[in-house]
Amino acid sequence: MPVTCTNYKLKCGGCPLLNQPYPDQLKRKQQLEQRLLGRFAPVSPVLGQAEPWHYRNKAIATFATGPRGRLTCGIYAAGTHRVLPYTDCLLQDTVINQTIAAVLEAARACRWPAFEEDRGTGLLRHVLVRRGKTSGQVLVVLVTAQENLPGSRNFVKALREKAPWVTSVVQNCNPRRTSAVLGSDVRTLYGPGKITDTLCGLQFAISPRSFYQVNPEQTEVLYAKAIEFAALTGKETVIDAYCGIGTIGLCAAGRAKQVIGVERNPDAVRNACANAAANKINNARFICADATDWMRAAAQPNSGLPHPDVVFLDPPREGSTPACMDAVVAMKPKRVVYVSCNPETLARDLTHLTRRGWKALKIQPVDMFPHTEHVETVVLLSKGGIDSNKVRVEFSLEDMDMSGFQKGATYEQIKEYVLEKHGLKVSSLYISQVKRKCGLDVGQNYNLSKKEDAKVPQCPPEKEAAIMEALKHFQMIS
Structure with a gap:
């Protein structure tokens, strides 16, 4: 299949191997597995997918203010906060693609503004859509920056007119300035607030915040x-x-x-x-x-x-x-x-x-x-x-990073934990400052500058408390 995705050319980053023939992709992944895992046991050939298109049963789009102040939604360009206008994604279920387009139209009809991260103003942050592959049920989760959602009934009515296959509509309120998509407050606007899907002969209920393979x-x-x-x-x-x-x-x-x-x-x-x-x-x-x-x-x-x-x-x-x-x-x-x-x-x-x-x-x-x-x-x-x-184990130090076990947890593990548990993004510098206060080794990559006049930002109290809690979670301090 030739590459026809506009956003791929704009470097959305969602499918970086799209321009490679699928057999070449499998070969590339086989080589990766062999390099990293081959020393432990024989690596069987990668089990590929017969039809590797439109397989995703979940999608997230971000709202933004587009040209002439008009509401738009899409995905971030790789490594940026620039939202690329939404197009039919080759990886997502086609019904999900149609649903996101219908959500945008209904939101525009309600004249809802996008949330502006830098100003802290506006309403709409993201839309998450899930579809049960076997049931056909579709869940729409509208993520807002505030609880008040004026005209929510009109939105549901407009959405159902454009996308009658939608079976549940949920509002998720996430007022925090965080990279996490979903907040903790959920309000059902239409339907049961969840969908079902059949997997391996069993039926599974899937709510907005549940993990389910895509x-x-x-x-x-x-x-x-x-x-x-x-x-x-x-x-x-x-x-x-x-x-x-x-x-x-x-x-x-x-x-x-x-x-x-x-x-x-x-x-x-x-x-x-x-x-x-x-x-x-x-x-x-x-x-x-x-x-x-x-x-x-x-x-x-x-x-x-x-x-x-x-x-x-x-x-x-x-x-x-x-x-x-x-x-x-x-x-x-x-x-x-x-x-x-x-x-x-x-x-x-x-x-x-x-x-x-x-x-x-x-x-x-x-x-x-x-x-x-x-x-x-x-x-x-x-x-x-x-x-x-x-037991004697042979491995290449070039392939392995054992810092996670030498120090209890890696910097990346601490960052992930703090983001998921507290909704805060912390830097390696902040983690090293807190570790130093606790008498922990910070590693050679995170030592402070030796220049006397170096200006170093200090970890804010709320982030320090979150990092301390993470260190306790990983048993690095008591």
């Missing part, structure tokens, strides 16, 4: 491989860490004795419980807790929790934590199935586990995000048959 076709490929690696016989206790709305755990529940899912997002946990009930799955339960904290507590000899036979680890892009993986090691499951969306942090985490006597047996990449740099990976690990104190 490529349902390849998700089934990914989950089938993960469950195959788990080798369940119906007798196993399974822990699903970072479980989200329970997708992997519930898909595996029919082949296990019991499933325990752990997730810190309360909305996702509520969805997971509802999903279990909707699918009449009685052998799965879900716990709202930070995965690291819960796994550490569960690994204690007197925890009273059942011994896991299989552990699924499906962490976010920054990977798991040393404490969480050490807890898994202490639990002594028969198998660990690690599902990763970032081969770099996966390589780091596999090194951590292999140094503790675990061995990667199988590595299967899955192309969940065609035309992008990203690739998903499933790894099967089991306990090695040798003394963990005598």
Whole structure:
């Protein structure tokens, strides 16, 4: 297919590999996986998608003031805050493309202004659209800078006239100056406020803030491989860490004795419980807790929790934590199935586990995000048959960055945590200032200038408090 996307030429950054033939993209991802992970186990060929177009079931567009003061919406140009006007995206579901266009027309009819970040004025920030691939249900989430939304009924009416397939409309209020799209306040304007979708034969409810894989076709490929690696016989206790709305755990529940899912997002946990009930799955339960904290507590000899036979680890892009993986090691499951969306942090985490006597047996990449740099990976690990104190691991320091384990957490992990937990963006400089106050090594890359007259901005109190809380979360301070 020739490249016909206008925004690709304008460097939107959403699909940087769009100009490469799809087989070449798979070859490129195979080489990446081999370079980063090949030393742990043989890397199977990447499982590509038969039709790698219009696969995304979720999209986010940002509102802005366009030419002649007219409301527009689109996506940011790569590395900027310049909004490129929305066009039909080749990666997004075609119905989602049509829905975003209808949202813009309805918002213009209501004469709603875009939120101006630099001035702190205006109303509309973003629109998030989700579509159930099997159900056809469409959820529109209108993100506003204030609770008051005058003319909301007129908006819903106008939107439904232009896009009658929309089944739910939700307002999400996010008044904070943050790069996070969604706030915590949600108000349903039309419909049930959520959608359903079928995955691996099970029905899942998806709310505005729930994590759900964006490529349902390849998700089934990914989950089938993960469950195959788990080798369940119906007798196993399974822990699903970072479980989200329970997708992997519930898909595996029919082949296990019991499933325990752990997730810190309360909305996702509520969805997971509802999903279990909707699918009449009685052998799965879900716990709202930070995965690291819960796994550490569960690994204690007197925890009273059942011994896991299989552990699924499906962490976010920054990977798991040393404490969480050490807890898994202490639990002594028969198998660990690690599902990763970032081969770099996966390589780091596999090194951590292999140094503790675990061995990667199988590595299967899955192309969940065609035309992008990203690739998903499933790894099967089991306990090695040798003394963990005598394990020898060979790896290239050029390929690995072990700073995350030398210091408890990397600067990027701290930034991600502070942004997600507090909605604040913090710099490496601010983190180093707080670490220095706590007597922690800041690393050679973050030392202050030796010039006496150097002007260095100081970390604001609210950001210092957030960074301190992050350091405690990563067990870097008590």
